[in-house]
Amino acid sequence: xxxxxLTVSTVEESLxxxxxxxxxxxxxxxxxxxxxxxxxxxxxxxxxxxxGPAFPPTYRxxxxxxxxxxxxxxxxxxxxxxxxKQQDMRAKITSALVYPVVLAVVATCVIIALMTFVxxxxxxxxxxxxxxxxxxxxxxxxxSDIMVHWGWLLALVVAGLCLVAAMLLSxxxxxxxxxxxxxxxxxxxxxxxxxxxxxxxxSLSTMVASGLPxxxxxxxxxxxxxxxxxxxxxxxxANAVHEGSSLSSAMRRTRLFPPLLVNLTSSG
Numbered sequence: 098x099x100x101x102x103l104t105v106s107t108v109e110e111s112l113x114x115x116x117x118x119x120x121x122x123x124x125x126x127x128x129x130x131x132x133x134x135x136x137x138x139x140x141x142x143x144x145x146x147x148x149g150p151a152f153p154p155t156y157r158x159x160x161x162x163x164x165x166x167x168x169x170x171x172x173x174x175x176x177x178x179x180x181x182k183q184q185d186m187r188a189k190i191t192s193a194l195v196y197p198v199v200l201a202v203v204a205t206c207v208i209i210a211l212m213t214f215v216x217x218x219x220x221x222x223x224x225x226x227x228x229x230x231x232x233x234x235x236x237x238x239x240x241s242d243i244m245v246h247w248g249w250l251l252a253l254v255v256a257g258l259c260l261v262a263a264m265l266l267s268x269x270x271x272x273x274x275x276x277x278x279x280x281x282x283x284x285x286x287x288x289x290x291x292x293x294x295x296x297x298x299x300s301l302s303t304m305v306a307s308g309l310p311x312x313x314x315x316x317x318x319x320x321x322x323x324x325x326x327x328x329x330x331x332x333x334x335a336n337a338v339h340e341g342s343s344l345s346s347a348m349r350r351t352r353l354f355p356p357l358l359v360n361l362t363s364s365g
Contacts, residue, residue: 098115099111099112099115099173100169100170100171100173100174100176100177102114102115103169103170103173104170108135108141108169109132109135109136112128112131112132112135113132115128116128116129116132127148127151130144130147130148131144131145131148132144134147140161140164141160141164141169142157142158142160142161142164145157145160153320153321154317154320155300155304155317155318155320155321156176158304158309158313158317159172159175159176159303159304159307159309160172160173160176162304162307162308162309163307163308165308166308168308172307172308175303175306175307176303178303179299179300179303182299183296183299186292186295186296190292209244212237212240212241212244213241213244213245213248216237216238216241217241217242217245220238220241269325272325273325273326273329276324276325276326276327277326279324280324280326280353289324290353290354290355291355293322293323293324293327293353294353294354294355294358296321296322296323297318297322297327297331297354298358300317300318300321301314301315301318304317304318311338311344312335312338312339315331315334315335315338315344316332316335318331319331319332319335326353327353330351330353333347333350333351334347334348334351337350343363344362345359345360345362345363348362
């Protein structure tokens with residue numbers, strides 16, 4: 098919207114119109130604060146920076162590059178395309194995961210209901226028959242008995258483990274180890290690699306095309322990586338490029354990116 102408005106009006110007037118038509122109150126407040134910063138004499142990127150996480154560093158850097166080169170509407174169009182493609186990728190991944198997640202949740206609920214309500218009633222029939230039960234059936238009955246009498250304790254233990262896991266994953270070391278484990282999984286790992294590599298290529302190409310130096314673009318792209326192993330690898334690539342290495346050589350040394358992407362980068 099801002100890119101479209103800038104073709105017919107000034108930055109100040111465009112921001113004012115966007116703030117007036119915003120439906121979300123928080124969005125309206127953020128745009129009003131950006132507008133106030135521009136009115137005070139700040140550059141658009143500097144006014145965005147005052148809002149902290151409202152505008153990511155990558156976004157602000159590309160806006161700053163557009164202001165410096167005088168091609169802000171074109172840069173904003175590229176940003177819009179980048180954000181739309183990222184949103185489209187997230188939607189595809191979410192839609193692909195919805196069915197297995199729903200299936201797993203429903204299956205878990207059915208198993209809990211069977212073990213908690215159905216199996217205890219069947220046990221009464223076995224007790225009256227007086228027959229010796231197979232070991233597998235006895236094990237299932239024992240699990241059902243535990244779930245009936247100690248289900249609340251199991252639920253507390255699972256909740257506690259989830260809380261501990263969330264606390265551990267909030268720390269850099271455990272999160273890095275967990276992300277590395279995800280990359281080593283047979284099917285999920287390959288999908289994560291492809292998604293991260295595609296996101297890296299798309300973000301880096303957009304920033305370089307917008308006029309940002311390759312080194313600065315690499316440093317900004319590392320912040321957009323969701324997987325911590327990829328984030329550290331991109332940071333190492335930025336350091337290697339800073340020391341004089343080519344981008345493709347630095348990319349090849351990480352052993353994370355698909356060979357096709359490495360070879361195409363080398364050709365570029």
